[in-house]
Amino acid sequence: MTRVIGLISGTSVDGIDAALVDISGTDLDIKVELLAGKTYPYPAELRESILAVCAEKAISMAELAELDDAIALTFAQAAQNIQTGYQPATLIGSHGQTVYHRPPVKARGQRGRGAGEDNSFLGYTLQLGRGDLIAYLTGITTVSNFRVADIAVGGHGAPLVPRVDAYLLSHPEEARCIQNLGGIGNVAYIPPRRDHWLEKMRGWDTGPANSLLDLAVEHLTAGAKTYDEDGKWAAMGTPCHALVEQWLQQDYFHLPPPKSTGRELFGVDYLQQCLKAAEPYQLSPSDFLATLTELTAASIVQSYQTFLPQMPQGVFLCGGGSRNLYLKQRLQTLLGTIPVLTTDEVGLSADFKEAIAFAVLAYWRQLGIPGNLPSATGAPYEVLLGEIHQPLRVERK
Structure with a gap:
């Protein structure tokens, strides 16, 4: 020990x-x-x-x-x-x-x-x-x-x-996605633990998770707040799906794994681009946050559908964004019948994983x-x- x-x-x-x-x-x-x-x-x-x-x-x-x-x-x-x-x-x-x-x-x-x-x-x-x-x-x-x-x-x-996730969170019969929601999101796809399973694992940075949301909250509150607790503010709004579809055309989302990213792409300058693109839609602050949340959720699900060999039987969230109840709800809606849980529910702290x-x-x-x-x-x-x-x-x- x-x-x-x-x-x-x-x-x-x-x-x-x-x-x-x-x-x-x-x-x-x-x-x-x-x-x-x-x-x-x-x-x-x-x-x-x-x-x-x-x-x-x-x-x-x-x-x-x-x-x-x-x-x-x-x-x-x-x-x-x-x-x-x-x-x-x-x-x-x-x-x-x-x-x-x-x-x-x-x-x-x-x-x-x-x-x-x-x-x-x-x-x-x-x-x-x-x-x-x-x-x-x-x-x-x-x-x-x-x-x-x-x-x-x-x-x-x-x-x-992902290698740590493989040994701590794999399942003998179930394909799982471990989705970290930090500033940047990343996924570890873990196939059932059999038949050279480790070689079949996949992982990549999915794109923004909390980075744009946190920057937007700071912008909208003139620095008075740094994040949207539990996604309550965003939950009051309505996402603009036309804007989400426009943002999803960003090259990174279509780049095949392996891939990684950071604030160099999804940072302050990117938020300013999002704000400018949103101007014609005259969104309220809550609508804008709901739309950024939808971008995070939609980009994650799109990457699963595009790059995974098969959809998982369960998605397990971790990181600060796992406490964003509105984001979790949007992921569940977009994933349909695939359960969206946290790693707490399989014995590993979502906050400190x-x-x-x-x-x-x-x-x-x-x-x-x-x-x-x-x-x-x-x-x-x-x-x-x-x-x-x-x-x-x-x-x-």
């Missing part, structure tokens, strides 16, 4: 999700027990700085270094706080805060070439909150920078959670077990994910 802390802040930049878990086993026999889970909000000034960088504000290298350290310090504090009242953890898996993500631009399966040659097909990703500082501040071995190894071999570095996943990925890294799923990320083969930072001091004689 290994006690591990998982830490992540997603594209919504709400704060740091921390999970304290006990882990045993390796893959199909892996067992995870959630001891504690909590979200630690970012200080307002730090959140504003992160969002500004995500919106492509130019900053100096000195400012970038300060931001990196500030995020690491906040992550380290979250790791220390989540252990209060428990025996301490021996390992941390820290995803950090994504501030930039660029998917690969050439076909899947191409390999890098020699130094100085064209490697423009490679993706690039940057997560701040450096692991070496977290290890030093907490005194706990820390695994961080999980995405770069997959990207280095030609993958997207995202989504990374992503943090739990990065605890598992750190655990696998320490054991030398690959963490990526090539059918989801587009990498040509499995790789070890994460860089290990030891907090050990060298004693000199």
Whole structure:
């Protein structure tokens, strides 16, 4: 049994999700027990700085270094706080805060070439909150920078959670979709657990989940609110389906997996495009939020219908958007008879599943077990994910 802390802040930049878990086993026999889970909000000034960088504000290298350290310090504090009242953890898996993500631009399966040659097909990703500082501040071995190894071999570095979902949430007879609803949505399609099932898994970023909704709420309230609690405001409106159909023509929704995206596409500029497109329809604020919610739901269902080998027998939601009752209702309506549940209902916390996943990925890294799923990320083969930072001091004689 290994006690591990998982830490992540997603594209919504709400704060740091921390999970304290006990882990045993390796893959199909892996067992995870959630001891504690909590979200630690970012200080307002730090959140504003992160969002500004995500919106492509130019900053100096000195400012970038300060931001990196500030995020690491906040992550380290979250790791220390989540252990209060428990025996301490021996390992941390820290995803950090994504501030930039660029998917690969050439076909899947191409390999890098020699130094100085064209490697423009490679993706690039940057997560701040450096692991070496977290290890030093907490005194706990820390695994961080999980995405770069997959990207280095030609993958997207995202989504990374499907392999964890496979071992924790698969079913012997049932095909399932595990749909994360963070700032960006991503899906793991898990076929029944038989006949080389892991090779048949699929995963990709479905597009916006909460990102546009949260930005719209901030815009509509002049910053007084940052999200629509339970989707209550959107539920008061009526979606404009003509506008949704127009938005669904966006190239990303028609790009076949493997694929990944982020605020670089579905961010502030995209919201401004949505607002401009909505002007002729004279929508009320609640109608506009209902329409953005419909875009999230419709884009998810369209991607299932287009890219899955078969529709699932159940959809299990996780992430902050799983608490948006209006979004859940719209997904259920569009999916018809396919039940839409949360991962809580199959024994895995919907609120902290992503943090739990990065605890598992750190655990696998320490054991030398690959963490990526090539059918989801587009990498040509499995790789070890994460860089290990030891907090050990060298004693000199």
